[in-house]
Structure formats: C-alpha cells, structure tokens
Amino acid sequence: MSPIQQAIARYLKSSGHSYINLKAVLFDMDGVLFDSMPYHADAWHTVMERHGLHLSREEAFLHEGRTGASTINIVYQRQFGKDATPEMIEEIYAEKSREFSKHPEPKRMPGAWELMQKVKAASLTPILVTGSGQTSLLERLSHSYPDTFDRAHMVTAFDVKWGKPHPEPYLLGLQKAHAAPNEAIVVENAPIGVQAGVAAGIFTIAVNTGPLDGQVLLDAGANLLFPSMQAFCDQWEQVIQAIRETASRQ
Ligand code: MG
Numbered sequence: 001m002s003p004i005q006q007a008i009a010r011y012l013k014s015s016g017h018s019y020i021n022l023k024a025v026l027f028d029m030d031g032v033l034f035d036s037m038p039y040h041a042d043a044w045h046t047v048m049e050r051h052g053l054h055l056s057r058e059e060a061f062l063h064e065g066r067t068g069a070s071t072i073n074i075v076y077q078r079q080f081g082k083d084a085t086p087e088m089i090e091e092i093y094a095e096k097s098r099e100f101s102k103h104p105e106p107k108r109m110p111g112a113w114e115l116m117q118k119v120k121a122a123s124l125t126p127i128l129v130t131g132s133g134q135t136s137l138l139e140r141l142s143h144s145y146p147d148t149f150d151r152a153h154m155v156t157a158f159d160v161k162w163g164k165p166h167p168e169p170y171l172l173g174l175q176k177a178h179a180a181p182n183e184a185i186v187v188e189n190a191p192i193g194v195q196a197g198v199a200a201g202i203f204t205i206a207v208n209t210g211p212l213d214g215q216v217l218l219d220a221g222a223n224l225l226f227p228s229m230q231a232f233c234d235q236w237e238q239v240i241q242a243i244r245e246t247a248s249r250q
Contacts, residue, residue, distance in 0.1 A: 004235070004242045007224045011203045012246065017182040019246040020203060024177035024184040025119050026170060029130035030064065031189035031209050032229065033145065034137065036106035037064060043099035048075060051092055061210050064190035065131050067163040068093040093133070101136055108144050109209060111230030116145060118236050126153065129173040129186075131164050131193075133157030152176060165192040170200035185243075187232070194220040205239075207232050 001009065012018060031037040041060035048055040053075045055063075063071045069089045076084035084092075119126050128149045132138065138156060141149055155172045162168045174184060186197030186204040191212070197204035198221035206222035207229050208214045214225050224239070226232040232239075 002238070002242065004224065004238055005245070008203065008242050008246060011223045015182065015201055019250050020182050020185075020243045021247045022124060022183065022185065022240070022243050024125040024127055024174075024179045026127045026129045026173045026177070026184055026186045026197070026202065028065065028186075028188045028190070028193050029128055029132055029137065029141070031109070032187055032207060033109060033112050033128075033141070034106040035109045035209070036137065037061065037189075037210050039100055039103040039106060040064070042103070043096050044071070047092060047096045047099050048072075050095070053079060053092075058211065061212055062191065062216075064210075065164040065188075065193035065196070067131050067157050067160070068096065068133060070163055097134055097136070100134060105140065106137070109229045111228060111233040113145070115229060115233040115236060116148060118233065120148075122240060125177050125179075127173045127177050127184075128154040128156070129169050130154075130156055131160075131169065164190075165195035165199065167196055167199035167201075170197050170202055174200065174202070188222075189217075191216050191220040194222045198222075203243075205232065 027033055030040060041057040044055055044060040045057045055075050072089050072092050073084050126148055133156060153176055155169050159172060160169050170186060174181060177184060181201035184202050186202045187207060188194045188197055188204060189207050189209045194204055194206050194217055204223050206217035206225045208217055208227050209229060217225055
C-alpha cells in the first residue's frame with residue numbers, strides 16, 4: 001500500500017467506516033485558500049500589545065482557527081485571571097480587523113486555484129469552513145474564487161457558537177453539503193482546525209503552509225500531511241484514486 005492508501009486505511013479503522021464515498025471538500029480559508037496568515041499574526045500581535053496583552057506572532061499561528069473572541073479571551077485570562085468583557089472583545093477584534101486591512105490584499109495560496117479546478121472537475125462540492133469574521137476577506141472570496149462559494153456553502157464565525165477546535169463548524173459544513181462524515185474531506189493548515197475536522201469524524205488533510213513544524217499537525221490528528229497546497233494539488237489524483245478504491249470495494 002502507498003502512504004496515502006495506508007493513511008486512508010488507518011482513518012477507516014479508527015472511524016469505524018468501511019469506505020469514503022466522496023461528495024464534498026471542506027476548505028478552511030486562511031492559510032489554505034489565502035496566503036493571509038502572516039498578516040493575521042502581525043495584526044493580532046500589534047493590537048494585543050496596544051492593549052497591554054502579550055501574543056507573539058508565532059503563538060498567533062498556534063491559535064489560528066479559533067474565533068477572534070476566543071483568542072482574545074485566552075490571552076486575557078492568562079494575564080488577568082478573568083474573562084474579557086464582551087465590549088472589550090468587540091473593541092479589540094474590530095481593531096484587529098482594521099489592522100489586518102492595512103496589509104496588502106492577501107493573494108491566493110499557491111496551488112489553491114488549481115486544486116479548486118480539480119475539485120470542481122470531479123463534481124465535488126466545495127464548502128468553506130472558517131473561524132474568520134473578517135468581512136473584507138469573506139468578500140474577497142467571490143473575486144479570488146468566483147462561482148465557488150455562495151452563502152449556502154459557507155460556515156463562518158457568524159454561524160457558530162463554539163468554533164474550532166470544537167467539531168461544530170465542520171459538522172455544520174457537512175450539513176451544508178448534505179454529506180455524512182465519510183462523504184467529505186477536510187483541508188486545514190492549523191492544528192486547531194485539524195482537531196476540529198478530526199473531532200467531526202472527517203478524513204482530515206493538513207497542508208503545512210506556515211512556520212509550524214509539520215509534526216504539530218500530525219499530533220493534532222491529521223490523517224495526511226502535505227508540505228504545501230501545491231504539493232497536495234500535485235498529488236490530488238493519487239488521493240482521489242485511493243479514496244475511490246475504498247468505495248468501489250463495497
Ligand atoms: Mg487556516
């Protein structure tokens with residue numbers, strides 16, 4: 001068996017499913033569709049410092065995928081031993097969004113456009129599952145990925161109560177795709193997002209597009225790891241072939 005086939009076999013064994021009948025691909029946004037994470041990390045660090053809160057750029061990558069409110073509260077709790085007020089959270093997140101917008105418009109992640117064309121050509125439904133509430137970026141989706149995600153095929157910070165690493169966002173994504181956990185795959189770059197995909201019972205592919213060690217993504221439970229979106233795109237045919245084999249064995 002190839003490493004890809006082995007990864008799928010391990011997923012089937014641990015999830016109790018006997019096959020994957022692929023219908024949908026659930027895409028995270030930042031660090032997967034957009035090369036936006038360095039800008040987010042910078043904006044978080046800058047705005048937190050302004051409020052006397054300490055969050056390094058590197059730590060920001062570890063929190064990637066959480067809702068803004070959750071990230072603010074974790075740092076606030078750590079320093080002051082109590083929850084930030086809703087007003088404070090709203091103010092800091094609004095500032096963070098403005099700070100993010102000062103950066104150049106994020107480009108598509110290399111390989112992501114090409115991968116999206118392959119997903120569509122395979123008649124699979126792409127669904128966006130992001131913890132982001134960054135309206136500028138959500139609007140940009142329709143320009144960078146036209147005719148791909150309408151509102152009925154998106155889960156954002158506005159739709160969830162818990163957010164990643166809770167399985168909720170990916171379970172909502174499955175609902176929007178009308179798919180069961182073994183009828184989809186997740187594409188994630190962040191450890192917390194990987195945890196969410198795995199907790200939702202979905203075959204989760206990690207793409208390591210940031211500064212973290214790839215092992216962090218495997219430790220979070222990723223079923224398969226690629227060093228970049230381009231690498232995943234280049235291996236797409238092998239991944240799909242191996243997944244289809246599981247269904248055709250039925
Ligand atoms: Mg991400």
